[in-house]
Every structure is written in C-alpha cells, then in structure tokens.
Amino acid sequence: MKKLILILILAVVPVLCQAAEESEPLDSVYVNLDDKASLQRGARLFVNYCLSCHSAAFMRYRRMGNDLGISEENLRKYMMFAADKPGDLMKVAMPEAEAKKWFGTAPPDLSLIARQRKPDWIYTYLLSFYRDPSTKTGWNNTLFHNVAMPNVLYTLQGVQRLAGHDADGRPQFELEKPGKLKPEEYDKAIQDLTNFLVYLGEPAKLERYKVGGIVLLFLVGFFTLVSFLKKEFWKDIH
Amino acid sequence: MSKLLAWVDERLPLTKVWNEHLAEYYAPKNFNFWYYFGSLALLVLVLQIVTGIFLTMHYKPDADKAFASVAYIMRDVPWGWLMRYLHSVGASMFFVVVYLHMFRGLLYGSHRGPRELVWLLGCVIFVALMAEAFMGYLLPWGNMSYWGAQVIISLFGAIPYVGDSLAEWIRGSFVVTDATLNRFFAFHVIAVPLILAGLVFLHLVALHKVGSNNPDGIEIKKNKDANGIPKDGIPFHPYYSVKDLVGVVGFLIIYLSIVFFAPEFFGFFLEKDNFTPANPLQTPVDIVPLWYFTPFYSILRATTEDLMLFVRGLIVIAVIVAFIRTKGLTGRVVSAVVGVAFLVGTFVFVPKFWGVILMGSSLVALFLLPWLDQSPVKSIRYRGWMYKTALTIFAVSFVTLGYLGMHKPNDFSLFLFKNVIWAQACTMAYALFFILMPLYSVWDKTKSEPERVNFK
Numbered sequence: 001m002k003k004l005i006l007i008l009i010l011a012v013v014p015v016l017c018q019a020a021e022e023s024e025p026l027d028s029v030y031v032n033l034d035d036k037a038s039l040q041r042g043a044r045l046f047v048n049y050c051l052s053c054h055s056a057a058f059m060r061y062r063r064m065g066n067d068l069g070i071s072e073e074n075l076r077k078y079m080m081f082a083a084d085k086p087g088d089l090m091k092v093a094m095p096e097a098e099a100k101k102w103f104g105t106a107p108p109d110l111s112l113i114a115r116q117r118k119p120d121w122i123y124t125y126l127l128s129f130y131r132d133p134s135t136k137t138g139w140n141n142t143l144f145h146n147v148a149m150p151n152v153l154y155t156l157q158g159v160q161r162l163a164g165h166d167a168d169g170r171p172q173f174e175l176e177k178p179g180k181l182k183p184e185e186y187d188k189a190i191q192d193l194t195n196f197l198v199y200l201g202e203p204a205k206l207e208r209y210k211v212g213g214i215v216l217l218f219l220v221g222f223f224t225l226v227s228f229l230k231k232e233f234w235k236d237i238h
Numbered sequence: 239m240s241k242l243l244a245w246v247d248e249r250l251p252l253t254k255v256w257n258e259h260l261a262e263y264y265a266p267k268n269f270n271f272w273y274y275f276g277s278l279a280l281l282v283l284v285l286q287i288v289t290g291i292f293l294t295m296h297y298k299p300d301a302d303k304a305f306a307s308v309a310y311i312m313r314d315v316p317w318g319w320l321m322r323y324l325h326s327v328g329a330s331m332f333f334v335v336v337y338l339h340m341f342r343g344l345l346y347g348s349h350r351g352p353r354e355l356v357w358l359l360g361c362v363i364f365v366a367l368m369a370e371a372f373m374g375y376l377l378p379w380g381n382m383s384y385w386g387a388q389v390i391i392s393l394f395g396a397i398p399y400v401g402d403s404l405a406e407w408i409r410g411s412f413v414v415t416d417a418t419l420n421r422f423f424a425f426h427v428i429a430v431p432l433i434l435a436g437l438v439f440l441h442l443v444a445l446h447k448v449g450s451n452n453p454d455g456i457e458i459k460k461n462k463d464a465n466g467i468p469k470d471g472i473p474f475h476p477y478y479s480v481k482d483l484v485g486v487v488g489f490l491i492i493y494l495s496i497v498f499f500a501p502e503f504f505g506f507f508l509e510k511d512n513f514t515p516a517n518p519l520q521t522p523v524d525i526v527p528l529w530y531f532t533p534f535y536s537i538l539r540a541t542t543e544d545l546m547l548f549v550r551g552l553i554v555i556a557v558i559v560a561f562i563r564t565k566g567l568t569g570r571v572v573s574a575v576v577g578v579a580f581l582v583g584t585f586v587f588v589p590k591f592w593g594v595i596l597m598g599s600s601l602v603a604l605f606l607l608p609w610l611d612q613s614p615v616k617s618i619r620y621r622g623w624m625y626k627t628a629l630t631i632f633a634v635s636f637v638t639l640g641y642l643g644m645h646k647p648n649d650f651s652l653f654l655f656k657n658v659i660w661a662q663a664c665t666m667a668y669a670l671f672f673i674l675m676p677l678y679s680v681w682d683k684t685k686s687e688p689e690r691v692n693f694k
Contacts, residue, residue: 057306058306058309058310058312058313059313060313060314063313063314111309112309112513112514115502115510115513116510116511116513116514117510201513202312202319203313204312204313204319204320208319208498208499208501209498209499211320211498212494212495212497212498212499213498215494215498216491216494216495216498219487219490219491219494220491222487223484223487223488223491226480226483226484226487227484229480229483230480230481230483230484233476233477233480233481234477234480234481237267237472237477237693238693
C-alpha cells in the first residue's frame with residue numbers, strides 16, 4: 001500500500017519538474033506588488049508610452065487609482081489622456097484597421113499580457129530592442145525576432161546596437177546613443193513597468209494573498225477543533 | 239418542535255429518510271484514508287454548482303462577449319475572482335478526488351458484487367463529468383478553449399461514414415463558433431449538471447441499499463447482532479459525519495491554498511494560452527487538453543500505424559481469454575465472431591479511427607470491471623502478487639500516459655525512447671490490465687479473508 005503511494009508520487013514528480021523548465025534564456029525580474037511606489041511609476045510609464053497604441057480594455061482607470069493609491073485628481077491630470085470618466089475602460093483611440101495598416105498587425109491588448117507571458121519574458125523583451133536598418137520600423141528585438149513594435153522607449157533608453165552573443169547565446173548590446181535615463185535607471189524603470197503589468201494582469205492579486213492567509217489560518221484552527229471532535233466521538237468505538 | 243416534525247413526518251418521510259441514510263445507516267467502522275473521497279466528491283459537486291450559479295449571473299455565452307465577461311468577473315464583480323478561481327480550481331480538484339475515489343474501488347474491490355450497480359452508476363458519473371468539464375472549458379473562450387474544442391470535436395470525424403456530419407451536428411457549424419459556445423453553455427449549466435445530480439442520487443441510493451464496502455472487502459452484513467445490526471457497523475451519523483468533516487476541512491486547506499496562492503497551478507489548471515481570446519486564425523503552438531484528460535489523449539495519440547499490429551494482438555489475446563473463461567459453445571462462438579470482426583476492422587479502418595475506439599474502450603473497460611474481476615477475494619489485502627503487480631503497473635501506466643499527454647509525441651521527456659513509444663507501451667499495459675484480468679484474478683494465490691474487519 002505504502003509502496004503504491006510512493007510509486008505514484010515518484011511518477012508525478014517528473015511532471016512538476018518539467019513544468020519549471022525554461023527554453024529561452026531570460027533575465028529575471030523581481031515582482032513585488034507590495035511596492036506601491038514601483039507600481040505607480042510603472043503605471044505612469046504605461047499610460048504615457050504603452051497606452052497610445054495598446055489598450056488595456058478590461059481595466060478601469062478608477063480601479064487602478066484605488067488600488068495604487070492615486071487620487072482621482074491626479075488620475076485625471078496625469079493618467080487619463082484618452083478617457084473622460086474615471087470609470088472608463090483603458091481603451092485606445094487608435095482604430096484597429098489603421099493600426100493594421102501602420103504596423104502590419106494590431107497591437108495586442110495588454111490587460112492580460114503578464115498572464116500570457118512570464119514577467120521575466122516581458123522584462124527581457126523590453127530590454128532587448130536594438131537598431132536594425134533592415135526592418136520596416138528600423139528596430140528589432142532579440143527575444144521576439146522581427147516584431148512589429150518599434151522601441152517606443154528609446155528616448156529613455158537610448159539607442160542600442162546588437163554587438164554579438166556571449167558563450168551562453170545571450171545577446172550583448174552596446175549603447176550607441178544614450179537616452180534620458182542611465183542604463184541602471186532604465187533597467188529600474190522597466191522593472192517598474194513589468195511590476196505594473198503583473199498587477200494589470202490580475203488586480204485581485206493584491207487582496208488574494210491577504211484573504212487567503214486569513215482563510216487558511218482559520219481553517220488550520222478549525223481543523224484542530226474538528227480533529228478533537230472526531231476523537232471525542234470515536235472514543236466509544238472499539 | 240416535535241409536533242412540527244410529526245406534522246411533517248405524516249406528509250413526508252423526513253425522519254425515515256434521515257434514519258435510513260444517516261442516523262441508522264450502518265457503515266463499516268474500519269474506513270481508512272481512501273474513504274474520504276466519496277464525501278469529498280459530493281462536496282466539490284455542490285461547490286461547483288454554487289460557484290457556477292454565481293458565475294452564470296455575470297457570464298455572457300456570446301462569442302463576442304464571453305472572454306470579456308470572464309475578465310469582467312475577474313476585475314469588476316465583487317469577489318468574482320474568488321468565484322471564478324473556486325470554480326476553475328474546483329474542476330481540477332473534482333478529478334483529483336474522483337480519480338482517487340475510483341482507485342479506492344480498485345484497491346478494495348468496491349466494484350465487485352453486490353455493488354456492481356454502484357460501480358456502473360459511478361462510471362456513468364465519470365463520463366458525464368468528463369463531458370461537463372470539456373464543455374465548461376470552452377466557455378471562457380480563450381484560444382486554448384477554442385482549439386481544444388476544435389480538436390476534440392473533430393475526433394468524431396474519424397468515425398466512418400457518419401463522422402463528419404456528426405461533428406458538424408455537435409458544433410452546429412463547420413467550425414467551432416458562437417453556435418457551439420451557446421449549446422455548450424446550455425449543456426454545461428443545466429443539462430449535464432441535472433444528469434449528474436440524478437446519477438449521484440442513484441449512486442448513493444444504490445450504495446445504501448447494498449451497504450458500503452470496506453478496506454477488508456468483506457460483507458459486514460453477514461455478521462449481525464441480535465437487533466439485526468452489523469457487529470462491525472457504526473451509524474453513519476454521528477461517527478462518519480464527524481470523521482468526514484475532518485476530511486472536508488483537510489481538503490479545504492489544500493484546495494483553498496491552491497485557490498488563493500496558485501490558482502493557475504503552474505499552468506496545469508489554467509493555461510497561459512487561455513488568457514488570449516479565441517482566435518480561429520491563430521493556432522496555439524501546442525494544443526493540449528487539461529491534465530485530467532491527458533491520459534486518454536495520450537492513448538488517442540499513441541494509436542498510430544505502428545501500433546495496429548499490437549492492437550490486433552490485443553484482440554487475439556482477448557478472444558483467447560474469452561475461450562479459456564467461457565465454458566459454453568455459444569459464448570465461444572460469439573467471442574470468436576466478434577474477435578474476427580474486430581480483426582477485419584483493423585485492416586478496413588484507419589488508425590485514427592482506432593485511436594478513438596481505444597480511447598473509448600479505455601472508458602468502457604471500467605464498466606466491465608465487476609465481471610472481468612473474478613477473484614474469490616475483494617480487497618488487495620488478501621490478494622496475491624499478480625493483482626498487486628497488475629494494479630501497480632496499471633496505476634503507473636495511467637499516470638505516465640497523463641504525463642506524456644502533456645508533451646510532444648516525438649520528444650524525449652522520459653528516458654531511452656520517444657514519448658510516443660512510451661505512450662504505446664503504457665496503452666498496451668492499460669489494455670492488458672483489463673483483458674488479462676479474468677485470468678490473473680483467478681490464478682492469483684489469495685489469502686483467506688477474516689471473519690470480522692480489522693480495526694486497531
């Protein structure tokens with residue numbers, strides 16, 4: 001019997017190991033949804049740089065304001081460029097047909113991007129743009145070859161050139177023209193943006209862990225209680 | 239209060255039902271860990287229905303709105319995210335619980351007489367549950383929902399002559415569309431749940447008629463005291479109601495840990511590709527069903543031209559087993575004729591069709607278990623090495639098939655051989671567990687069963 005359970009467990013182990021495997025080399029990013037300041041900075045970048053082409057059509061400005069501690073006044077002043085009411089969804093003004101004409105494909109909605117892709121992927125992707133005169137936009141990306149999206153953050157990052165690959169196959173970049181931010185600052189900004197996109201993918205995450213902690217604490221206590229109850233009842237069974 | 243009860247009892251057998259099924263239903267006192275999963279399955283069924291009702295209040299079964307309505311539930315509906323995760327994780331937990339519940343049956347011979355009907359009803363419940371899960375999976379209208387449904391429904395197309403029309407009839411169109419979504423919604427929220435509820439009711443009534451089995455696999459009703467109460471039986475209520483409560487809370491701890499801390503469960507319960515809306519023009523790189531279907535999906539994919547020789551071998555072995563185990567001439571003639579028909583069929587129809595047949599047979603085989611198993615004892619405790627070995631191989635094959643179903647057939651996810659070779663080997667092991675059972679269950683050297691149950 002015990003042997004059987006052991007065999008079953010051993011059979012399941014490789015399944016779980018496999019799930020952790022990685023195919024592309026990605027840089028890892030630290031996601032911390034408790035860091036409100038980082039989420040706010042990420043939100044700022046998002047509405048300024050992403051939201052002009054990409055929508056986040058399942059997200060409302062007000063929800064973001066409430067969750068991240070941004071007042072309605074600031075929301076209206078710094079965030080809502082394409083909406084009148086804080087209750088509006090983060091839609092994009094660019095018509096899909098036009099977007100297809102300009103980029104060859106409509107920019108995807110970003111509400112759930114962090115659930116389709118790993119945070120590490122997003123982080124690496126946003127750092128992997130380089131100048132490539134052979135493409136239509138003049139930009140290319142080592143993680144997503146010939147992507148239709150240009151490097152919209154180049155004013156911050158500066159212009160990168162692909163210098164080659166290291167022994168592990170990771171791309172090496174060279175900054176040709178510096179941007180407004182120093183490389184460390186830019187890296188930090190992209191971490192903030194990634195952090196925000198993770199929040200955007202599941203705003204409920206902010207409360208999920210907290211509620212879960214309370215629920216489990218209660219259940220563990222309750223479990224002890226019912227275990228004693230069971231013992232008490234079963235005393236007379238021999 | 240007692241007056242009110244008397245008033246009700248005159249009009250409705252309330253006390254009678256309470257006594258027959260709880261307070262005076264005598265269950266063996268030696269239930270172990272494996273006996274939690276029946277009541278847990280009932281719990282999950284209720285949870286799925288309750289959370290499902292809340293989801294239905296906000297979900298829109300419309301190809302243009304379905305995906306957005308799920309996002310709306312996750313973001314704008316108060317506690318909607320909790321209802322959704324309880325439901326999506328609940329679906330997977332349902333299968334965890336049901337698989338363990340079924341395996342319990344194999345361990346202790348719960349499928350054996352006099353519980354054949356309990357087992358058969360359970361098998362029908364399992365099939366209904368698979369249908370329920372499959373159709374529910376389409377509703378979020380994610381890209382994996384869409385393509386998963388597309389692939390599975392097209393399987394019906396493998397049936398000769400009527401296949402394509404059948405698949406079209408199921409979809410309500412030539413491809414999966416809004417029409418498919420709408421009818422799957424109808425089936426998922428009302429048709430199948432009604433059937434499930436009815437079947438579960440019958441499953442329990444049939445169980446309470448014959449009485450529960452136990453880890454020793456002996457009938458406690460054979461040993462009754464002067465009052466006609468089984469000596470090894472104890473009233474379900476309060477003893478098992480309170481014991482099952484421990485199981486329920488223990489289960490909730492695991493279940494809710496997943497709901498709150500890992501609702502996607504590393505992509506096993508919610509897949510990454512399903513966070514993209516359904517797109518008929520963009521096929522996901524790997525179309526893979528959710529984990530609970532992968533054992534059967536593996537069997538389907540393992541049935542290639544190479545396997546057909548072995549399938550023929552299985553048919554021949556089945557006929558030989560039937561010849562050994564049936565005494566009468568009619569039985570032998572029938573099995574020979576059926577065997578030859580199947581053999582001819584392997585040359586006439588394509589392997590894809592036989593994949594569907596093998597996948598279906600892997601479910602049908604479960605229904606036949608009460609008659610395939612002819613051991614003089616029920617519980618694994620008193621069986622010999624043959625059944626123990628066979629059951630171990632079967633369990634390992636099943637889990638391995640599930641594992642392989644998540645990986646590409648031509649990859650090397652295990653050792654030495656390609657996945658498809660392993661899947662074929664496991665498919666054979668799965669089949670032989672059932673086909674050879676009439677022989678090894680009899681040949682096995684069993685120990686003698688005790689008079690009374692073992693209770694520490």
